[in-house]
Amino acid sequence: MGQTKGLHIAVVGATGAVGQQMIRTLESRDLAISKITFLSSARSAGSKVQFKDNEYIVQEAKPESFEGVDIALFSAGGSVSKELAPEAVKRGAIVIDNTSAFRMDENIPLVVPEVNEYDLKNHNGIIANPNCSTIQMVVALEPVRQKYGLKKVIVSTYQAVSGAGAAAIQELKEQAQAILNGDSYEPSVLPVKSEPKHYQIAFNAIPQIDKFTENGFTYEEMKMINETKKIMHMPELQVAATCVRLPVETGHSESVYFEINSSGVSSSEIKELLKASPGIVLQDDPENQLYPMPAYSVGKNDVFVGRIRKDIDEDHGFHMWVVSDNLLKGAAWNSVQIAESLVKLGLVKN
Amino acid sequence: MGQTKGLHIAVVGATGAVGQQMIRTLESRDLAISKITFLSSARSAGSKVQFKDNEYIVQEAKPESFEGVDIALFSAGGSVSKELAPEAVKRGAIVIDNTSAFRMDENIPLVVPEVNEYDLKNHNGIIANPNCSTIQMVVALEPVRQKYGLKKVIVSTYQAVSGAGAAAIQELKEQAQAILNGDSYEPSVLPVKSEPKHYQIAFNAIPQIDKFTENGFTYEEMKMINETKKIMHMPELQVAATCVRLPVETGHSESVYFEINSSGVSSSEIKELLKASPGIVLQDDPENQLYPMPAYSVGKNDVFVGRIRKDIDEDHGFHMWVVSDNLLKGAAWNSVQIAESLVKLGLVKN
Structure with a gap:
């Protein structure tokens, strides 16, 4: 990704209720995206999703899926996050996780940008998105x-x-x-x-x-x-x-x-x-x-x-x-907002 | 009514949501009823209601409607209660009022039998049924x-x-x-x-x-x-x-x-x-x-x-x-329960 100015974004759980809202939110915002990858469980892999004017085939999420990804938005359940978020981080991605898997981990910031955007500076690859309520x-x-x-x-x-x-x-x-x-x-x-x-x-x-x-x-x-x-x-x-x-x-x-x-x-x-x-x-x-x-x-x-x-x-x-x-500020929008904060604070390497 | 052992009950607002539940509640309880009268606003007068195995014609509620009534259950809106409850009391009835008309009047007991049945002893003809919630x-x-x-x-x-x-x-x-x-x-x-x-x-x-x-x-x-x-x-x-x-x-x-x-x-x-x-x-x-x-x-x-x-x-x-x-303990049942408490406490003259 080094040459381009945009980000490579991955959406994990692209076919779910929150994943769909993440796609709509990414479409409506100004985040510079050079590449986007849609991932899911094996069960939903092969589904098609629309992003802007293009159709994408959803791929099964695997450790290798995160090669070259700058920011991975996870919303495919806690077990998927537990297994694949560390793999994504290993490959250089920053994970914004919408499940409860890491929220109470003291080494992982739990962020609502209006409240504690400053906590993003201490992230170690994974940032947790809080519960909607x-x-x-x-x-x-x-x-x-x-x-x-x-x-x-x-x-x-x-x-x-x-x-x-x-x-x-x-x-x-x-x-x-x-x-x-x-x-x-x-x-x-x-x-x-x-x-x-x-x-x-x-x-x-x-x-x-x-x-x-x-x-x-x-x-x-x-x-x-x-x-x-x-x-x-x-x-x-x-x-x-x-x-x-x-x-x-x-x-x-x-x-x-x-x-x-x-x-x-x-x-x-x-x-x-x-x-x-x-x-x-x-x-x-x-x-x-x-x-x-x-x-x-x-x-x-x-x-x-x-x-x-x-x-x-x-x-x-x-x-x-x-x-x-609850699907927007409670999930998709707060996650994308965290991504925007990371860019604003110069915390995304790309 | 003096000769019989049962009560003459009047239901005011018999065609409304609460009135209908009052009728069902009176049917299911043991209150000794010798006569029952169904009353309503002029608008609903003439409607038919079923009580036990009989059909009754709903009469327009007027001051004279309460002659001989022992207990009048009011649930036809605050303005009807304000106008007719004193008329019913004048004619010897005890009014159990399900509207907010008299609830905060310090001379009128506001009663939930499980809580303050004893307040019934101080009634002056009207007893208020509290708000459902x-x-x-x-x-x-x-x-x-x-x-x-x-x-x-x-x-x-x-x-x-x-x-x-x-x-x-x-x-x-x-x-x-x-x-x-x-x-x-x-x-x-x-x-x-x-x-x-x-x-x-x-x-x-x-x-x-x-x-x-x-x-x-x-x-x-x-x-x-x-x-x-x-x-x-x-x-x-x-x-x-x-x-x-x-x-x-x-x-x-x-x-x-x-x-x-x-x-x-x-x-x-x-x-x-x-x-x-x-x-x-x-x-x-x-x-x-x-x-x-x-x-x-x-x-x-x-x-x-x-x-x-x-x-x-x-x-x-x-x-x-x-x-x-909310239609039963919140309204109809609490009102009928007050009637039962009045009988139990010997507070109904008949």
């Missing part, structure tokens, strides 16, 4: 932390099925149609495909995302707790999460209560602060019924924040409602 | 308050459209079908029929239930805050709420964080306590994926509680997930 929350909390200090966060999520992949989207649609028809439908994907029990998601809410850990929280909830502390470099931050799957195709919503260190701060001050902060679109005008909603956030890279209110009893407490497209 | 929460919190003391509650709700009436149910179904077909559909009911803007509810989440108050909270949220304090007789309780409408037909869910006064309490102790408490069914076995869900709670009178976890950082803090049929 974590990303949108920390984008909204970071300006608050910087200005007022942050003590405690309690979040309840309203998560879309696309976070569980294309099969979950299909299940929601087919099941909704069956219920509207008065037909029966046997759930087989949600809440967790590999778990023994599956439940109706259409016209329902399932308070389980990922499996349960021993303390009664799910892995999804523990990801939100641990990743938030790591990204914000606040091991002492008190974080609690309840994660719930909804019959929404795309767009995660979050009801977030947070306590700051400063006293006497008004909700208007929080609104002004977030309005001026990167990556955030403030949608907060109750009088005109303006607040974020998932169905109206699809296809947008921003984190939408609204319903900001000061707690009635606790001077340090505030409530807000945070919505974002 | 409040009822299920206080049923789950009251045993905790009694045993460990209660300091703070932060709730995020996941509310079904049937709380907004039959038109909202129809809108959800028609809109879901239109979206599945790829057709357009103009929302006209949710979030609030009388508000200028209406939003898609199918495959979406709307963080507005009822109108907004000046402090940025909605009336629904303020109902949860104020009614909880009144029912539990705890003006000092710290309560905050975020209320969200979901594409669920029936069944409200709530993610509840609460802080108790006692130290060193385990989540197992909270589970054991709630398992043995009235009106509650504990569904809390993460290993076997057992937790409450709205679609599986429809048609049941119970409040289902699960996902009970101790907060990781706060020794006094706990999380739980509370689900109930």
